[in-house]
Amino acid sequence: MNYSIGEFSKITNLSIDTLRYYEKEGLITPERKENGRRYYCEKDVAWIEFIKRLKETKMPIKEIQKYAKMRAMGDCTMIERMEMLIKHRTALKKEISKANENLQKLNDKIDFYKTSIDERDSNKLMR
Incomplete structure (x- = not known):
C-alpha cells in the first residue's frame, strides 16, 4: 500500500513539516511518483516507528542520521x-x-x- 505525505502524516502521528524535516536530514527517503510527489509504504511506517522509539530513548538526531545512512547502505x-x-x-x-x-x-x-x-x-x- 502506498501513502501520500498527508496520509503518512496521519498514520505516523507526525506533522508534514516533521516528515519533510526528517527527509531533509536524511532520516527518511520517500519514493517519488513520476510527477515528483512523495509516497510512502509499510516499510516506511515501520522505519518511522523505530526512529520515534530512538528519539524517545533520547538518541541524538546525529546518531539517528548515522544509523539511517548505514541502514541505507x-x-x-x-x-x-x-x-x-x-x-x-x-x-x-x-x-x-x-x-x-x-x-x-x-x-x-x-x-x-x-x-x-x-x-x-x-x-x-x-x-
Missing part, C-alpha cells in the same frame, strides 16, 4: 548498526538506573513528609 553495515544500538542500550540502562535512584530519593522524601505531618497532627490531637 544495506546488510554490510549490520554489525556497525548493532554495535551502535548496544552502545545506546548501555547508556539508556544507565539513565534508567539513575532515574530509578532519583525516584526512590523522591519517594523517601515524600514518606518523610507524610510521617512528619502525621506525627505533628497526632500530637495536636493529644493536647
Whole structure:
C-alpha cells in the first residue's frame, strides 16, 4: 500500500513539516511518483516507528542520521548498526538506573513528609 505525505502524516502521528524535516536530514527517503510527489509504504511506517522509539530513548538526531545512512547502505553495515544500538542500550540502562535512584530519593522524601505531618497532627490531637 502506498501513502501520500498527508496520509503518512496521519498514520505516523507526525506533522508534514516533521516528515519533510526528517527527509531533509536524511532520516527518511520517500519514493517519488513520476510527477515528483512523495509516497510512502509499510516499510516506511515501520522505519518511522523505530526512529520515534530512538528519539524517545533520547538518541541524538546525529546518531539517528548515522544509523539511517548505514541502514541505507544495506546488510554490510549490520554489525556497525548493532554495535551502535548496544552502545545506546548501555547508556539508556544507565539513565534508567539513575532515574530509578532519583525516584526512590523522591519517594523517601515524600514518606518523610507524610510521617512528619502525621506525627505533628497526632500530637495536636493529644493536647
